Amino acid sequence: MAVTEPHLTPEPGAVRPDLDRKKSLLSQIWEHRALYAAISPFYILFAVFGLFPIGFSLYLAFHKWDGIGVMTYNGLNNFKYMLTDAEFWQAVGNTFMIWIYSTIPMLFFALIVAFLLHAPFVKFRTLFRVGYFLPNVTSIVAVAIIFGALFANNYGFLNYLLQSVGLPVVEWLNAPWGIKVAISSMVVWRWTGYNAVIYLAGLQSIPQTLYEAAKIDGASGIQSFFRITIPMLRPVILFTVITSTIGGMQLFTEPQILVGNDGGAGAAGMTIVLYLYRESFINNYFGYGAAVGWGMFLIIALFSIVNWKLVQGKSS
């Protein structure tokens, strides 16, 4: 190339600090201290409230601590206890069951809702969008109390409905599956609108020309849904699956308020985080609670990868 690019050539005398290799990193930081100071609040807050607790919980996981007294080194005992604790594995199983009960209907409904919201004949779209999103910002404690009244064994609204059409009463909060259904329904109610809004954004980003081209080629509505909409939405679906995996594995408030710290009858509503909470804050085994936290981290990481492979794998 014969053409020179004068604007890339440094002017004599002017030093471009980012290209200046002679200065050390520290002195560069010092030179731009005003800028670093400007962005520091995030890093300081993250270090104090994010990084430190993470590091401390790892430290704690190898210790025995009642929360007040002295910490004693406990080696791998916390992890050993966790792996051999039937209640821990029950909590893992419960969490997965609740995740399945809630995520599949939730994402399915969300897709339908998003599709309807995107349809050209719908009026007052913003109103509907706000309406579907509203459950997500409702206080979860209030929600759990209402669902508790719906599913109550005696005098519950659902049982009232069942009775009034002549069906036998179901002891929702005594049956292992009933507790899981009650918790899952709360999750579905709360997160369907949230996911629908995300799907809607995805739908709106699909170029209209694709549909027009398909139409000209003679594709039916169903064909264009499965051949255009779903493939184009795949990254969005992947996102919602991953977020609901993480959210589902961390389920806590719903079961805690609905069935209490012990997970209700037969501990059927005991989730991993509820177990972590009970062991740390009720039974005062803080070291053990930290170990459970790290166990949960591994489970979420593995499970997210599996989900990612499953959802992603089909497209490629």
Add this chain to the structure above:
Amino acid sequence: MIRRKKTCWTAIMMVCVLLISGCSIWPGQDDSANNKKVALTLWYWNRSIDDKLIAKAREQFPNIELTAQKIGGDFKAKLKTTLAAKSGEPDIVALNDWIMELFPSEDRFYNLYDLGAGDVEDQYLEWKWKQGVTPSGQMIGFPMDTGPTALFYRADLFKEAGLPSEPAEVSRQLNSWEAYAAAGEQIKEKLGGKVFLTDNIGSVYNQVLSQGAERYFRPDGSFIGMDSPLVRTSWDTAIDFKQKGLLANADGWTPGWNAAMNNGEIASFVGAVWMKQVLQEAAPDTSGKWRVARAPGGDGNNGGSFLSILKSSEHPQEAFELVRWLQSPENQLEQYQTLNLFPSAPGVFDSPAMKEEEPFFGGQATGSVFAESAQHVPDAFFGERYPSVHNIITRRLNDVAKQNADAQQVWTDTVHRVERELQR
């Protein structure tokens, strides 16, 4: 010029950061030095101390600058967090019956015996007093209210079932858990199975257990074993109640429990004195139909609280004087009238205030029943691991009651589970 601007910016940013992160650049000035009043902080929860009494305390102790803070939410968690942080601790703190969980941290509290608690020891119920003393003999909790238990029952339903309905007669006839269970079967038979004798399996187990002296642990910390006669009796009684179909499976503190009480589905339950308030709020429609008799199988205690002085306090002696005054027999009696807190000082049990007739209980003066009960509560040692062991057992009992799990199988599992728990 640019350089100065930058420096200026840096300074502004740093100040902002410090403000945001809540760091204080200047150490707090010590007010107490130039103020002669002694500053004391008190932590309590709603309805554990009467606000009027606190106002009176300020008049009584003009030299004390009292900051009384009503701590809402999870009181225990907040206290433990504060203790763990070792900063911002109050001088005086109210503790509930979970006081034994703090026994391993007794060094964080003043030994009230050192501050002169021994002088008033004979004014309080012995068993209650001992609950505030750690196995090593340090007294960390000063007695507040107690929770003596009795049998709450529906006089009308008992009458309908052909059972005695007068408190004295009920106390005499239903004096054992066997007699009580038999009465339950009679109720079931006579009232067409619509009325259950009592609320839930956990409450039966808990009440039988609370009537005995030896719980799960000895004062030296050793485990008595799951085959202790008291644990076995409590377990077997609870299972027996389930098998005879006497339980409504209504858990306490739920809307279902309230509804069952209000609808007359539950004929009776053994509960502490503070259940009076709970019951009146849950079942307003049944006013006048309830009575209170001595509990079958003997007297027990549920709950009750304490006041402690933390080691971080700079004025323990003044704090102790305040505690002693707040929980003096006279003030405990006053709080019985204002907040229904049952006194732990038997000296006031004979006062007229304790013998007032209550319309909700059909004009019965229930105070005397509980006063009688309070004086016969067995002296029991709990130990700091009591809550976790007790919780495992009641949890498993619920599986028997609600999911019809095999009682023998559950017992074997529970023994195993408790052993595992104790090895941690």
